[in-house]
Amino acid sequence: MMTQEQRELIQAAVDDELSASERADFHALCESSAEARSLYEQLQAVTHALDSLPPLEPPANLHAAIMAKVSLPKPSPLKAWFERFSGSPLVRYGFAASAAVLVTVGVYQAGSELDSTADFSSMVGTLGKPGSVADGALLDFHRYSVADASGQVRLLQQSGHLALEFEMRSSEPVAFSVNLPEEALQFEAFAQQDDALAMLRFEDGRLLGEAQGEQRFVVLLKTGASEVTTESPIELNFMRQGEVLDFGVLTPTQP
Amino acid sequence: MVDKDRDQELIADCLKGDRQALSSLVRRYERPIYNVSYRMLRSPDEAEDVAQTTFLKAFENLHRYNAEHKFFSWIYRIAVNESLNQIRRRKHTEQWVDDQPAPGPGPQSQLEAHEVSDDVQQALEAISDDHRSVIVLRHFAEHSYREIGEILQLPEKTVKSRLFSARKAMKAKLDSKGFER
Incomplete structure (x- = not known):
C-alpha cells in the first residue's frame, strides 16, 4: 500500500513538478514498486486523455462584446x-x-x-x-x-x-x-x-x-x-x- | 506563462482610464478564460456568457484589485466561480446541457474532434465540481499546484490531494466507458 507522500510524488512526476531530489526519490520508488509504476501509468493515461481535448478558440466577437460592455471605473x-x-x-x-x-x-x-x-x-x-x-x-x-x-x-x-x-x-x-x-x-x-x-x-x-x-x-x-x-x-x-x-x-x- | 509585470502595467493604465490597456488585457486572457469556462460547462453559449461576465466583474472592480496578488489568480477565480454559479443555476432550473459540440474550425474537423474527445469531455463532466475545477485549471490553463491554490484559495497540499482524487475519478469514468488511447 502506497503512502500519500508516495502518491503525490508520482503525481508530481506526471505534472513535471519534481525537484531534483524528488526526481531521484521517484526513480527509486518506481524501480522498487510495481504498484508505483502502475499508478504512474494510470495518471499518465488520464493526462493524455485530457490532452486529447483540443484548445478552443473563443468566439470571434467575444473581445468586441466585452469591450462594448466594460466601462473603466473613474479614479476618485x-x-x-x-x-x-x-x-x-x-x-x-x-x-x-x-x-x-x-x-x-x-x-x-x-x-x-x-x-x-x-x-x-x-x-x-x-x-x-x-x-x-x-x-x-x-x-x-x-x-x-x-x-x-x-x-x-x-x-x-x-x-x-x-x-x-x-x-x-x-x-x-x-x-x-x-x-x-x-x-x-x-x-x-x-x-x-x-x-x-x-x-x-x-x-x-x-x-x-x-x-x-x-x-x-x-x-x-x-x-x-x-x-x-x-x-x-x-x-x-x-x-x-x-x-x-x-x-x-x-x-x-x-x- | 503570463507576464505578471506586464499585467501590472496594463492594470495601472486601465485605472487611469486607458481603454487600449483594457483591450490588451482582454486579448491576453479571453482565450484561457473561455477555455476554462467551456471545459467547466461544455456549452459554448454559457462559456461565452461566463467569459463576458468574468471580464465585466473584473474590470468593474479593478480598483479593488490588490496588486500584491497576481491578476491571473483573481480573474481565473472569478471565471471558476462564475462557472460554478452557472452550473448551480442549471441544476436549479433543471436544464441540462447535452450533446453540444465544442466550437471548432469547421464541421468535419469538429466532428472528428468530437469523436475523439467526447468520452473524455463526458468523463470530465461526470466528476464533481471540485474535482473538475482543479483538473481544468491544471490541464487547460496549465497552472502549477501553487497557482491553483492561489486561484481556488486552497492550501497547496489540498490542491495536490484533490487533483489526485480528481484523476482517479476521471480514470474510473474513462474505464467505465472503455476509453483507450
Whole structure:
C-alpha cells in the first residue's frame, strides 16, 4: 500500500513538478514498486486523455462584446475613503458626521444598514437618512406615474451643493439613469434610507441605479469648474427591460 | 506563462482610464478564460456568457484589485466561480446541457474532434465540481499546484490531494466507458 507522500510524488512526476531530489526519490520508488509504476501509468493515461481535448478558440466577437460592455471605473480620491469605511459600523452609526467634514458634503446623522448584497462599488461619500439632510430651496422637480411605477425627483439647492432627492415606488424593478451636464456638475455622495436598492453606481458622467418597492435616497452633487446655468440640464431616464418608461429634465438654476 | 509585470502595467493604465490597456488585457486572457469556462460547462453559449461576465466583474472592480496578488489568480477565480454559479443555476432550473459540440474550425474537423474527445469531455463532466475545477485549471490553463491554490484559495497540499482524487475519478469514468488511447 502506497503512502500519500508516495502518491503525490508520482503525481508530481506526471505534472513535471519534481525537484531534483524528488526526481531521484521517484526513480527509486518506481524501480522498487510495481504498484508505483502502475499508478504512474494510470495518471499518465488520464493526462493524455485530457490532452486529447483540443484548445478552443473563443468566439470571434467575444473581445468586441466585452469591450462594448466594460466601462473603466473613474479614479476618485474619495473612493478609497469610502471603501475603507463602508463596511464599518462607524459609518452606519455615527462616523458620518466627521466623514462629512472630510468630503465637505454637509453633516449627516446615523444612517440605515447597508445592504451587503448591493453593488455600491463605484460610489463615494457617506450614507444617511435623506430626512437628515437639511432641506434646501426647491429648484425643480419631476414627477412620473407609468404602469406600476411612480415617484418624484426633487432638485434642491443646499449650501454650496445641489441635492437630488428620489422617491420611487414600483412593484417591479425600475432602472434609472441621471445624466449630469459634463463638468458643470459632479457626483459627490449619496444618502439612502432604505436598503433595497439593487444597484447604484456612477460612471461616465452618469448615475445608474435600479430600485424596487419603495425607495428614498438623496444624491449630492457639487458644482464643477463650469458655472451651472440653464444650459446645464440634468436628464432623468426611467427604464424597464431596455424600454424607456419616462424621461425628465431638471434645470439646476433658481426659478 | 503570463507576464505578471506586464499585467501590472496594463492594470495601472486601465485605472487611469486607458481603454487600449483594457483591450490588451482582454486579448491576453479571453482565450484561457473561455477555455476554462467551456471545459467547466461544455456549452459554448454559457462559456461565452461566463467569459463576458468574468471580464465585466473584473474590470468593474479593478480598483479593488490588490496588486500584491497576481491578476491571473483573481480573474481565473472569478471565471471558476462564475462557472460554478452557472452550473448551480442549471441544476436549479433543471436544464441540462447535452450533446453540444465544442466550437471548432469547421464541421468535419469538429466532428472528428468530437469523436475523439467526447468520452473524455463526458468523463470530465461526470466528476464533481471540485474535482473538475482543479483538473481544468491544471490541464487547460496549465497552472502549477501553487497557482491553483492561489486561484481556488486552497492550501497547496489540498490542491495536490484533490487533483489526485480528481484523476482517479476521471480514470474510473474513462474505464467505465472503455476509453483507450
